[in-house]
Amino acid sequence: MIERxxxxxxxxxxxxxxxxxxxxxxxxxxLKIVGMKMIQISEGQADRLYEVHKEKPFFKELVSFxxxxxxxxxxxxxxxxxxxxxxxxxxxxxxxxxPGTVRGDLSCSxxxxxxxxxxxxxxxxxxxxxxxxxxxxxxxxRLDESWVC
Ligand code: CMP
Numbered sequence: 001m002i003e004r005x006x007x008x009x010x011x012x013x014x015x016x017x018x019x020x021x022x023x024x025x026x027x028x029x030x031l032k033i034v035g036m037k038m039i040q041i042s043e044g045q046a047d048r049l050y051e052v053h054k055e056k057p058f059f060k061e062l063v064s065f066x067x068x069x070x071x072x073x074x075x076x077x078x079x080x081x082x083x084x085x086x087x088x089x090x091x092x093x094x095x096x097x098x099p100g101t102v103r104g105d106l107s108c109s110x111x112x113x114x115x116x117x118x119x120x121x122x123x124x125x126x127x128x129x130x131x132x133x134x135x136x137x138x139x140x141x142r143l144d145e146s147w148v149c
Contacts, residue, residue, distance in 0.1 A: 003081040004034070004137070005118045006127035007089075008049075011069035012112035014038075019072055022102055022115060026076065029088060030148030035075030035128075035137045041067055048130050058111065065111055073131040079149040082124050085117040 009022050026033070041049075046063045053059050076085060090101025094113045097104035107114040118124035128137070142148075 002079060003121060004075060004077050005081040005085050005124040007074040007076055007085060008116040009072040010114055011071060013114045015069050018106055025102060031076050031078040031081060032142050033074055034077045035132045038070050038072050040070050045130055049127060075128055075132050075137045082118060082121050089115050089117050
């Protein structure tokens with residue numbers, strides 16, 4: 001089933017010059033980028049994105065990190081996009097993420113872990129709505145769509 005998901009290239013990747021490398025991996029997998037913005041995330045957006053972690057001891061550090069430099073927010077479409085993206089990015093703790101995944105190859109930290117992707121279709125919908133209006137998610141066909149899945 002074609003799904004939409006949300007992803008965010010985190011500040012550590014932006015300041016390390018890894019935006020292109022990460023986006024290339026998503027495109028080569030056959031995922032379609034239907035929305036993309038480079039932004040400085042606001043306190044309100046960070047609060048909403050991480051609301052499930054509000055009571056966790058690392059919440060303050062998490063919000064401070066995510067606001068420490070720009071991020072790239074992405075709306076991504078593709079066959080089973082939610083689970084495919086989670087597999088591409090790898091385990092939350094980059095030290096444990098498998099080689100071949102974004103985190104496994106490019107990062108070594110649990111907090112500065114390169115990229116975020118929604119963990120369920122429900123969260124994808126909620127997280128997309130924090131950063132994109134419906135009209136900001138664009139419609140087009142990739143030339144290779146019938147060859148990828
Ligand atoms: P992500 O899953 O993208 O979104 C929530 C983030 O919280 C997660 O990535 C980690 O970067 C961060 N996180 C989760 N657990 C911890 C922890 N124990 N200490 C610090 N950061 C954490």
